[in-house]
Amino acid sequence: MDNKVLNIKNGSCVKVSEIPVLSYDCFRATTLELMSDKARHCSSYFAYPCAEGLRLMMCIADDTAHDIKVFACDVNKGDSLVSAAKDCLALERYEREIHENWGLEFEEHPWYKPVRDFMPGKYKFFEMEGEELHEVGVGPVHAGVIEPGHFRFICNGEDVLHLEIQLGWQHRGVEHLMLSKKRTIERVLLAEGIAGDTSVSHSTAFAGVWEALCGIQPDKSVLWARTLAAELERMANHTGDLGAICGDVAYQLGAAVYGRLRTPIVNFSQRWCGNRLGKGNVRPAYAPYAFTEELRQQLLSDLKAYERDFLEMSDKIQHFPGVLSRLDRTGIVTTEQAESIGAVGMAAKCAGVCRDTRASHPYGVYGTMDIKPVVKDTGDVLARTELRIDEVKQSLAIVRTLLEDMPAFNTQVRPMGEPMADCFAISLTEGWRGEICHCAVTDADGELAAYKIKDPSFHNWMALALAVRGNEISDFPICNKSFNLSYCGHDL
Amino acid sequence: MTSLILILISALFFNGIIGRVKSICAGRKGPGIMQPVFDVARLLRKGSVYSETTGPVFKIAPAVYLASVIVACLCVPFGNKAGLISFNGDFVFFAYALALGKFFCIIGALDTGSSFEGMGASREATYSMLAEPAFFLIMGSLALMTGHTSFESIFADLHPSSPMSWALAVIAAFIFLILAMVENSRMPVDDPKTHLELTMIHEVMVLDNSGVDLGLIFVTGFLKFAMYAALIANLLIGSIPVGFGIPVFFAVQFVSAVIIGINESFTARFRMNHNPQFIFTLACIALLAVFGVMLMSGQLI
Secondary structure (H helix, E strand, O other), X not given: OOOOOEEEOOOOEEEHHHOOEEOHHXXXXXXXXXXXXXXXXXXXXXXXXXXXXXXXXEEEEEOOOOEEEEEEEEEOOOOEEEOOOOOOHHHHHHHHHHHHHHOOEEEOOOOOOOOOOOOOOOOOOOOOOOOOEEEEEEOOOOOOOOOOOEEEXXXXXXXXXXXXXXXXXXXXXXXXXXXXXXOHHHHHHHHHXXXXXXXXXXXXXXXXXXXXXXXXXXXXXXXXXXXXXXXXXXXXXXXXXXXXXXXXXXXXXXXXXXXHHHHHHHHXXXXXXXXXXXXXXXXXXXXXXXXXXXHHHHHHHHHHHHHHHHHHHHHHHHOOHHHHHHHOOOOOOOHHXXXXXXXXXXHHHOOOOOOOHHHHOOOOOHHHOOOOOOOOOOOOHHHHHHHHHHHHHHHHHHHHHHHHOOOOOOOOOOOOOOOOOOEEEEEEEEOOOOEEEEEEEEOOOOOEEEEEEXXXXXXXXXXXXXXXXXXXXXXXXHHHHHHOOOHXXXXX | OHHHHHHHHHHHHHHHHHHHHHHHHOOOOOOOOOHHXXXXXXXXXXXXXXXXXXOHHHHHHXXXXXXXXXXXXXXXXXXXXXXXXOOOOHHHHHHHHHHHHHHHHXXXXXXXXXXXXXXXXXXXXXXXXXXXXXXXXXXXXXXXXXXXXXXXXXXXXXXXXXXXXXXXXXXXXXXXXXXXXXXXXXXXXXXOOOOOHHHOOHHHHOOOOOHHHHHHHHHHHHHHHHHHXXXXXXXXXXXXXXXXXXXXXHHHHHHHHHHHHHHHHHOOOOXXXXXXXXXXXXXXXXXXXXXXXXXXXXXXX
16 A cells, blocks of 8 residues: 555645556555545545646545545546446545546446536436426526525425535636636635635635745744634634524524624724735735734734624524524434545534544644544534534634734745646645645646645535435525535536 | 505505514614505516416416405404495405415416426415414304304404403404414514525515516505404404594504514524424414303303
8 A cells, every 4th residue: 555655744745756656447446445444535536637648646635644645547538447436425526527627437437417517408407207296496596696506406295305406607717727827926816716705715725735836834924824814714604604594594683693793703804904805815925914913902802792792692592492493403414424425524524524624634823733623413404503603612712822822924025936847736724614625736847737626515515415305495595504515616 | 444444554564664673673774664665666666577488367366366355354344343345254255355365376376387486385375274274263262252253243242241352352363463474474484584485485476476566465465464463453442432443453553563573583483394383273272262262151061
C-alpha cells in the first residue's frame, strides 16, 4: 500500500512526479480498499489532460491519520473503465462528472445521469409505474428568491417515495475560468464567487493552494484573520438558517429574532473589510484589512448582545412543542447512508459521522486549538437545527479565544513569485456547510494545468434526496432548509 | 340587512388587523391596516392571465366562490333581526352555500392540471370535509337548546334562558373561531405567508389565479372571516338593543382578529398529518356540547 499512495498533509505541495501512477485496475482496487475504512472519505477525484491522454487524480482524506492519500492513473481519452462507484457509492457523482467533462465511460455505473450538462427533453427522469403514484416537479424556477434547481418527486398521496434532484442551471465554468484567467486577483475573485455565502472559506482554500504552490508561509496574523473571518461566516450563516427553519415551520417569533441576530455579525464583517459576506478579506500571502483594537472592542460588545438573545431564542425553540413536533424525526439521514454517500460537514455530523476538517486536517490557527466537533446522532431536522445552535456556541468560544491573543498586522501586499512548475497542491477548509477541497496542478511552465474545486454540496445533495424518502411532501421545504445546500457551489 | 352592512364594514379591516398584530409581535413596522384592501383594489385594476390548459370552470370559479360566501353572509342575522335570507333550517343552507363555493374553488384548481394545485385541492377538500361535522354538531346543540332551527330565532332565544346557554356560547365561539381559521387556511393548519408551494393548502390552489380573479378570492377571504366573527358576535348580541349591539359586534370582530394575529405570531404550524386530528377534535368538542345539552334538558336519560 505504501508505495501505491502518497501521504500528504492539508495545505501542502508536492512534485507531480512523486505521486504514484497506477494502472487502472490497481487504481480502482486501491481506491476501494482505502474507502472501505469509515474514517476515510473521498475529498476530490478528478481528471485532467496530461500528455496524450488523461490523468485521474484521487485524493482520499484520512481523518485518523490526519493526512490525505493521493494517487493517480493515466488513461486514454474515450477509454471505457470499470466503475468504482458500483462498489463504493460515494464515488458515483465524481465518475459522472468525469464522464461528463472528459467523455470517459464507466461501465456498470449505478446511475448515469447528468451532473450539470442537463438538456430538458433529452434526459429521461427516473420513473415509477403505479395507479396511485403521482409526480410533482418543482423548479428550476422557485417561488422564493433562491437559486435554480429541479426537484422531481414521486409520491404516493402525501408521502414521498423518491426524489430526483437535477442541478446544473448555475454552471458558470468556474474551473475553466480559473485556468483562462492569469492574474492572481482574478482567480481569488473567482474563488470568492464560487458560492457567495461561503466566500471566506472558498477564498481561504484558494489562498491555501496558491501559497503552497508559490512556497510561501503566510504570517500568523494572516492565518488568524482568516480563521476569525471563517468563524464569523459560520455564525452568520447558521443564524440565518435557524431563522429560515423557523420561517418554514411558520414560527414567526424565531424567524424574526434570528433574522435580526444575523445582521450584527454580517455588519461587523462590513465594518472590518467593507463587505457583509467577507469578500475581499482573504488574499493569498497577506491580510488586506488589519484587525484593530477598536474593531476588537466593537466585536466583543456585538457578541455580548448577540449571545444573550441567541441563547434565549435557542432555548425557546429547543423547548417549544409546536416547533419540535415539526423538526423531530423529520428527514432522517441514517449513519449508514451518510457513510455510504461520503457525506461531509453538517449532513455527516448530524448522523453521527464525525467529519470536521478543523479537527482532522487543521489549517489556519485551528491546529493550535483543541476543536471538538459537534456531532449529533439522530440525523433528523432537529439534529441539524441543534447542530447549528451548538456550532454557533462553539464559534463564539473560538472567536473569544482568538480575540484574547491578537497579532500585529501588516497590510502591505507581499510579493508572491510564480507558482512552482510540475506541482500538485491541495487545500481543505471547513466551510459552514462542510469540507471544501481545492486542488491545483501546474505544468512544466508553472502555469495551471488543472484546478479542481469541490464544495460540500457536491456530496450532500444526495443526503437530501435520501432524507425525504418516506416523509410527507409538505415536509420537503423544511428538510431542504435544514441542509441549505449550495446550488452554485455544486454547479460551479 | 344590518348584519350584511356590518359584515361588509368589518371585512375591510379584519385582515389588516391580523397583519398589524403580527407585525407588532415581530417588532416590525409592518403595513397599514388598509393594506389588504389596497392590494385588492390594485388587483381589480389588472387583467387576468389564463393558462392554456384551463377551461371555463377556472374562469367562473372565483366568481362563484365569492357569490357563495355573499349568499352565506345574507343568512347571518343580527341578534334577533333576521338576515335577508331566513327560514327554518337556514343554517343547513348556509353550510352548503359555503360548500358550493369551496367545490368550485377546488374544481377550478383541478382545472389547471398543475400537480401543485391538485395537491392543494385534495388537502382543502379533506379539511373542509372534516370541519363540516363540527359546524353541524354545534348548530345542532344550539337548536336543541333553544328548540328553534333558524339562525335568527336561535340567537334571539339563546340569551335569556340559562347559565347553560352561556357555557354553550363559549364553546360555540371557540369552534366558530377555529372554523374560521381552518376555512380561511390560517395557522396552525396552513401558513398564509409561506412561499413554499409544497406546504400550502389554500394558497397553492389559487397560484394560477391573477388580477381580478385573485382579487375576488381575496375579498372572499375577508368576507369569510367577518362572517364567522359575526356568528360569534351573535352569540352575545341576542336580543339586546341595536345601539349596544353594534359596538359589541365590532368589539367581537376586533378581538377575533387580534386572537388570530397573536396565534399566528407565537405558534408554529402543524405537520400536515396532524391537521385532520386537530380539525376532528373540534367535532369531538361539539359532540360533547350536544351531549351536555341533552343531559341538561333531560333528553338523554
